[in-house]
Each structure stands twice: as C-alpha cells, then as structure tokens.
Amino acid sequence: ETGVTQSPTHLIKTRGQQVTLRCSSQSGHNTVSWYQQALGQGPQFIFQYYREEENGRGNFPPRFSGLQFPNYSSELNVNALELDDSALYLCASSSLLGGGIDEQFFGPGTRLTVL
C-alpha cells in the first residue's frame, strides 16, 4: 500500500509569486484535505476535496485554491504569495463514506519559504 506523497519537499519563493504544491493520495482514498502549519503551531484546515469537488473550506482567502484529479491526486495553488504564507503544507487523504470520514493519513509535507 503506497502512502501519501507530496512534492516538492522544500520550496523558496518571493512575495507576489505563485506556487503549486502536489499531493498523491493513498491508494483507495477518495478525499484529500490540505492544512497549513505555521512554525510552532497546530495545522489549520485550508480545504477539502471529494471526487474532484471542493467539500469544505477553512478561513483562507480565495488566493488559496485547489484541484483534485480523477486519480484523486491533488494540487494546492497559492497566488500572490505573502510572507505569512511561509509554513509547512500538509496533505491528508481519507475515504469519505456514508458514515463520514474516519482516519486521515498525512504526507510528509512541503516546506514553503516566502522571502
């Protein structure tokens, strides 16, 4: 069973640029969630995708956007980068069933630094 993978591992960008982060779900999972973890803090929910549709969004501005593909992999796009966007971005995959989501499996994260 392949786990959740994310790419790239590290990324350095400058203010105003755009970035795309990628995530491959664990085999058999149909739901992907993205979280932002600032240094020294707990992860904050950005949004979730289920079968290629957004299925909930946290308190993040529209310049944070995402996609989920038919193979359930996903992208997180951030436009007009700001210094405060520097963080570890975590992707988690899970299965959304009739009874709801049980367990989310996390990838190793992408460390984004905005200069």
Added chain:
Amino acid sequence: GNSVTQMEGPVTLSEEAFLTINCTYTATGYPSLFWYVQYPGEGLQLLLKATKADDKGSNKGFEATYRKETTSFHLEKGSVQVSDSAVYFCALSSWGKLQFGAGTQVVVTP
C-alpha cells in the same frame, strides 16, 4: 465554533517517567477525537483515536479516554522513552475536517 485546547509545552521528563498531556475540546455534536504525533522534520502520524464517549484509544503504550462529561481527551503513557520526544497534537474531527490544538512538545532525557 469548535476548538481544541491542550497544555502548553515544552514538557521535559526523564526516561521511564509518567506522561500526561491534557486536552479539552469544545464542539457541537459528537466529534471523533485524535492524538497525532510529529517527529522533527516529519509530517503527522496518527497515534490513537476514539470515536464515541467512553471509548479508550491506545497505541504504543499511549492511552486516551473520550470523556464527554468533562469534554476531555487526555493523553497518558506510563513509562516514556527518549524516542517519545516529539510534538503531540490533540484534534477533533467535525464533518471530516480536523481541528488541531496548538501542540505540546515533549522532551525525554536519558
């Protein structure tokens, strides 16, 4: 809204000491509760979970009981090892979205 509060760290212990990390939550309904662990430079790993009141989650010597009456989910381990040094996050799941506490760093010294 939902929220998770956990004790601040760092918590510094000697090997074989007893560990408790307090976690309380505020939520509507009956969320599932989780403890995740994050080792330096890594992502999150699920440590244990409980899906309903009075459930006890356990894994690798860690335990936590879902207490609805006190809205708590405290993490305990009877005898810690140096390899348990990490940051521990308490979380609740509401409609499939995880809400985390701020994390508690645990440092275990030989």
